[in-house]
Amino acid sequence: MTDAPSVLSSTTGPIRTVDENFCGLRVGTDLVPVEHVAASVARFGHRYVGRIYTEHEVACCQGSPSVVAAGLAARFAAKEAMVKVLRPVGHQPDWRSIEVRRDPAGWCSLALSGEAARMADEQGIREVAVSLTHEGAMAAAVVVALCAEGDTHADADADADAGHEER
Template sequence: MKTNVLVPTDRLEPTVGRRVGVDLVSVKEVEESLRRFGRRYLARIYTETEIRSCQRVRKGAVGYAVDSLAARFAAKEAVVKVLRPDGVRPAWRTIEVVRHEAGWCTIRLSGLAEELSLRAGIRELSVSLTHDGEMAAAVVVATGPSELLT
């Protein structure tokens, strides 16, 4: 006979700490920025990998999927919320959204973003992107030892 043993939750030691960040971006605003500032806007915010990932070629002309760019911007801001910089914030290009062939995305950090992540004890970052019509959003979850994520 199987017996279920219930343990009061206050007796369980948490083994995993988490932080969550979310951000919402207007696709139209990203489109306006791209029209107004062009390459300067792209180069300041996105890595070459991200730019290539969002490039679309139609009838020989290169354009950009602005909804995908907006989702990536949201992901970068969500990561910043998770990193909780006290003062200087990491440059946008130090937080990279890497899209895998199957369609899911991961986050790659460098520079100050990586330093803040290590300092916080973050072991893993998970990201989910979405866009629909005029809005794009991203959620980022960071996991690590509970004592390092307080």
């Protein structure tokens, strides 16, 4: 039996650790107050929207100011959740290089470009999935990523980036 922390037990085999089973899986999440986004839109207008969101994202968030703010807040949460998955050291990818794409049927996916795509490629991230939600005052998103075997930078980068806000 290993001395490593174990959370999975089996009656038919040795106890295995999470790392041994799911080393290629990453998750990121973020929570954004809708009011904060509404205030940013009101204060900075197109400068705020244009620096953070793509044309597609803006086109998907139409309606009353509160509806727009809720949609944008959920998308910001998705971008930040993806940043947590990317675990950048130092330079942050352009917010617009992480785009929430909405399928006509309603579900969403992420499209990475530019620096975000490069970071994902360097870290062996092969697939990402996103889920967005907003209810009342809060919006949230979860991003799950699958990494290829032999991920090279992730662990060292994560160690170097430890600290600051919870991730």
